[in-house]
Amino acid sequence: MDARPLLNRRLDGLGTTIFAEMSALATATGAINLGQGFPDTDGPEAVREAAVRALREGRGNQYPPGPGVPELRAAISEHQRRFYELTVDPDTEVLVTAGATEAIAAAMLALLEPGDEVIAFEPFYDSYAACVAMAGATRVPLTLRAPSFRPDLDELRSKITPRTRLLLLNTPHNPTGTVLTRDELGAIAALAVEHDLLVVTDEVYEHLTFDGTAHVPIAAFPGMRERTVSISSAGKTFSFTGWKVGWVTASAPLVTAVRTAKQYLTYVSAGPFQYAVAEALRLPDSFFDGLRADLRSKRDLLADGLTAAGFEVYLPQGTYFVTTDVAPFGEKDAYAFCRALPERCGVVAVPNSVFYDDPEAGRSQVRFTFCKRKGVLEEATTRLKRLAV
């Protein structure tokens, strides 16, 4: 159905998300869906049981408090101290949201004026472009280029103008798997301080890093506390993407600003799940280590299979995703490749090209997720080997 005549100009060009399109294709064709990044195994049983208990005991079945239930805000504060030695006041510096998605939307709607510029890495997570557009602001891409996908910090400096209001970061980065280093973050933080910019940082993959790569929050750098909105979520860390429990941590004025927008989006959400996520955040280190080890072995399984099938593979340092290039197959258009892939070999993937403004930069890049059971990944890589013949 064509909604274009009805859509306002801010949303022009924002059609159905690629994830919905490709997941629908997977359903229609019965292909293995390595497109959308959701696990095919639920998170810890104890956390599920905590949600059931909250529901049965009547905790969170009615509107929870606007900032989130106190138990969860306390657990988020403890989590920031435990993993990053960051101190956040659970009463004034934490806001629970309907997933990271709402946190991003509320931050953009609260902090941007029409005409402001937002610098973000491309390829973008797809909601960034939409939220910046809905706020009437302009996105300014900083392209992460293969094979390293590191940000060019001189280029970043050159993109800052008097209209730049905000840097929108994502580390670990979806889809490339880049994890910003301490040096890169220090340089970005120094630019933010020098130019008095706000930083909104999407860290939903904070616990999903591999090979000893550490996630470092930019909020920990000098001068950043007062200008950083840090966003995370339970979805990816605990394998409950359907619960949509996310959160913001920031200085009290920034949290108040974001909450002002958030209260008119959903007001509150996910009451009983908030209690369960409070328990999840307090799981022992063995849970977080086990999650990383499991995903790392799945990353390697998929990356090896893709290499054997003939893809150029860019090994990620974090997240759920492997980015590949299909140029070795003589393919130039990732979108066309992904539309044909279910027919050709019964697998669904997502074209990274749709996450770039620069149509050349990611033209033949394709993203696969590895947050699936090993048997599923093995079957997918077996099927993908048909491309080689």
Ligand SMILES: *Cc1c(COP(=O)(O)O)cnc(C)c1O
């Ligand atoms: C999955 C994802 C989100 C959305 O998180 P929710 O908590 O499900 O809303 C946000 N940012 C990135 C980069 C993601 O990959």
